[in-house]
Amino acid sequence: xxxxxxxxxxxxxxxxxxxxxxxxxxxxxxxxxxxxxxxxxxxxxxxxxxxxxxxxxxxxxxxxxxxxxxxxxxxxxxxxxxxxxxxxxxxxxxxxxxxxxxxxxxxxxxxxxxxxxxxxxxxxxxxxxxxxxxxxxxxxxxxxxxxxxxxxxxxxxxxxxxxxxxxxxxxxxxxxxxxxxxxxxxxxxxxxxxxxxxxxxxxxxxxxxxxxxxxxxxxxxxxxxxxxxxxxxxxxxxxxxxxxxxxxxxxxxxxxxxxxxxxxxxxxxxxxx
Numbered sequence: 444x445x446x447x448x449x450x451x452x453x454x455x456x457x458x459x460x461x462x463x464x465x466x467x468x469x470x471x472x473x474x475x476x477x478x479x480x481x482x483x484x485x486x487x488x489x490x491x492x493x494x495x496x497x498x499x500x501x502x503x504x505x506x507x508x509x510x511x512x513x514x515x516x517x518x519x520x521x522x523x524x525x526x527x528x529x530x531x532x533x534x535x536x537x538x539x540x541x542x543x544x545x546x547x548x549x550x551x552x553x554x555x556x557x558x559x560x561x562x563x564x565x566x567x568x569x570x571x572x573x574x575x576x577x578x579x580x581x582x583x584x585x586x587x588x589x590x591x592x593x594x595x596x597x598x599x600x601x602x603x604x605x606x607x608x609x610x611x612x613x614x615x616x617x618x619x620x621x622x623x624x625x626x627x628x629x630x631x632x633x634x635x636x637x638x639x640x641x642x643x644x645x646x647x648x649x650x651x652x653x654x655x656x657x658x659x660x661x662x663x664x665x666x667x668x669x670x671x672x673x674x675x676x677x678x679x680x681x682x683x684x685x686x687x688x689x690x691x692x693x694x695x696x697x698x699x700x701x702x703x704x705x706x707x708x709x710x711x712x713x714x715x716x
Contacts, residue, residue, distance in 0.1 A: 444474070444489050444490075444537065445473070445474045445488050445489050446468065446473050446475050446476075446490050446491070446492060446537075447476055447483075447488050447490075447491045447492070447512070448476075448478070448492040448494055449477070449478055449492065449493050449494065449499065449502070449503040449506060450477065450494045450495060450499070451499040451503075452495050452499065458519065460530045461494055461519070461530070463530065464494075464517065464530040464531075464534055467534040468537065471534070473537070478506065481505075481506045481507075481509060484506065484507070484512060488512050489512075489513075490514070490515055490537070490689060491503055491506065491507040491512050491515070492514075492515050492533065493517060493526055495526065496518070496519065496520015496521055496523065496526055497516075497526055498666050499520065499526065500514065500516045500525040500526045501525070501567055501568065501666050503516075504567045504686050505563040505665075507686070507687075508549060508565060508567075508682075508687070511687065512687070513687035513688065513689045514687065514689065515533060515537075515542075515688075515689035516528060516688075517529075517530055517533050523703060524608060524609075524703055525567075525605075525688075527694060527699060527703075528694070532691055536692070541692050542689050542690060542692065543692075544687050544688070544689055544690070545621070545622075545687075545688050545690050546685040546687060546688075547567060547603070547685055547688050548604065548624070548645055548681060548682070548685055548686075549603065549682035549684070549685060549686055550566040550567075550569070550570055550601065550603055550626070550679055550680070550681065551680050551681065551682040551683070552564050552565075552677065553678045554662060554675050554676070554677045554678075555675055555677070555678075556672065556675055559669050562664070562669070563667070565664070565682050566603070566665045567603065567605055567606065567665060567686055568606030568609040568665050569600045569601060569602035569603065569606040569611060570600065570601050570602075570651075570662075570664055570677075571599065571600035571610060571631065571662075571663045572599055572600075572653040572660050572661065572671075573597060573598030573660065573663070574597050574655060574660065574661070575655070575657055575659055575661050576657050578656045578657055579595055579596060579634055580595070580596060580653050580654060581593050581594070581653070581655075582594040582596065582599040582630075582651060582652070582654070583651070583653075584628060584649065584650070584652075585649070585650040586641075586643050586648075591628075591641075592638060594638055595634040595635055596630040596631055596632055596633040596634060598631035598632075598653075598660075598661075599628070599629070599631060599651065599653070600614060600627075600631060601627070601628055601649055601651070601679045602627040603626060603627075603645075604620065604623040604624075604625055604627075605621050606627070608704065610631075611627050611629050614631050614632075614640065615639075615640055616629040617640065617642070618700070618706075621696060624644065625642050625643065625645055626643050626644075626645045626647070626649065626679075626681075627641070627643075628641045628642075628643060628649065629641070645681045646681065648680045649678075649679040650676060650677070650679070651677045652674060653673065653674075653675070654673050654674060655673040656673075657673070658672065659673060660672075660673060660675075
């Protein structure tokens with residue numbers, strides 16, 4: 444089995460858990476090499492190991508998704524919602540073949556001013572525009588041919604179902620299972636009492652035009668960002684390909700909600716103890 448591995452945090456390269464994982468896979472007959480960009484992926488690569496936390500997984504997804512290479516998250520970070528598997532679980536599952544590949548929808552973001560050189564237009568979690576100073580934004584949004592009321596807020600985001608547990612959750616959006624075919628439009632700290640997060644079909648194109656008295660706004664695509672001029676037209680749509688994510692047999696979205704986000708945590712749920 445030919446595997447690439449992606450390590451964003453240099454200190455992890457000397458972590459004993461990483462060394463043990465890679466040695467175990469090599470001993471099991473796997474061919475391994477490290478990669479930092481899409482151009483570094485070799486032909487015949489069967490999977491990319493994202494070693495670190497969820498931020499590393501987002502970066503690894505941008506490397507692997509366009510090439511159709513599945514990504515497996517190895518948890519060495521803090522939250523572990525996308526990278527949920529311990530190194531020991533990963534080695535055992537890969538060598539035994541006890542895993543499956545699921546598809547996760549991606550966003551494609553196209554600002555009319557273009558993207559900085561080398562920046563990917565694809566997002567697994569969300570796209571957002573946010574203010575750069577104390578002045579709030581006025582954000583015009585169109586879904587298909589339908590104009591929405593202007594959002595007055597610190598910003599606005601468009602999230603995938605995967606991203607419903609990321610920035611969109613903090614913005615008051617709903618929790619969605621990753622296989623749900625939708626996008627979430629949510630204002631960030633809105634100054635409208637009657638504009639709430641909105642769910643739209645993922646097939647519907649979304650156009651966002653932010654306006655700011657500062658003349659510039661911050662545009663983010665997952666964990667990458669840059670500034671664009673006020674009034675920039677930004678087209679957001681479903682990417683033409685999904686992310687292939689490797690899921691181990693014991694993985695459960697609802698268990699992750701309970702253990703990592705403490706979903707439903709309540710002293711009354713302790714069975715009387």
